[in-house]
Amino acid sequence: MGKVLVLNASFEPLNITSWRRAVVLLIKGKAEQVEHNGKYIYSGFPLPTVIRLRHYVRVPYKEISLTRKNILHRDQQTCQYCSYRGEDLTLDHVIPRSRGGEDSWENMVTACVRCNVKKGSRTPKEANMPLLTTPHRPHSSLYFEVTKHVKNGVNQEWRKYVIGDLSS
Numbered sequence: 817m818g819k820v821l822v823l824n825a826s827f828e829p830l831n832i833t834s835w836r837r838a839v840v841l842l843i844k845g846k847a848e849q850v851e852h853n854g855k856y857i858y859s860g861f862p863l864p865t866v867i868r869l870r871h872y873v874r875v876p877y878k879e880i881s882l883t884r885k886n887i888l889h890r891d892q893q894t895c896q897y898c899s900y901r902g903e904d905l906t907l908d909h910v911i912p913r914s915r916g917g918e919d920s921w922e923n924m925v926t927a928c929v930r931c932n933v934k935k936g937s938r939t940p941k942e943a944n945m946p947l948l949t950t951p952h953r954p955h956s957s958l959y960f961e962v963t964k965h966v967k968n969g970v971n972q973e974w975r976k977y978v979i980g981d982l983s984s
């Protein structure tokens with residue numbers, strides 16, 4: 817039945833939950849419905865896609881795990897050397913591992929197979945292959961998750977709540 821975007825009382829995205837949990841929050845009066853997709857759970861109760869909490873919740877920063885999937889998402893599935901977008905993407909260590917480069921958000925980027933092979937065990941400078949953008953740690957885990965869902969095209973109703981992060 818799909819996922820539901822939970823907004824804080826301030827209308828900022830807070831998390832993503834199952835429709836069942838969202839319905840419980842609505843029934844308990846802890847949240848209000850903001851968007852629905854026109855489907856009904858039962859008569860008079862549309863299936864929510866976006867809800868908003870009635871009370872503001874403070875959220876601590878949550879670490880985003882350094883995974884292949886997350887690095888590809890940060891780099892928008894684009895080779896950071898030649899802008900190639902496609903299926904056969906790899907991860908490249910900016911400073912090669914053989915030369916002390918670490919596994920980190922700052923040292924790992926998405927690269928196509930061609931660029932990865934071409935660069936080999938050189939730095940971008942040595943290989944004369946400048947990076948399109950300086951790799952950095954994603955700011956907010958929530959925006960990260962939410963944009964992933966919106967980009968997948970599953971939850972278009974969420975789009976207007978995450979504008980600003982999609983263009984970056």
Ligand SMILES: [Zn+2]
Nearest residue numbers: 895898928931
């Ligand atoms: Zn490339």
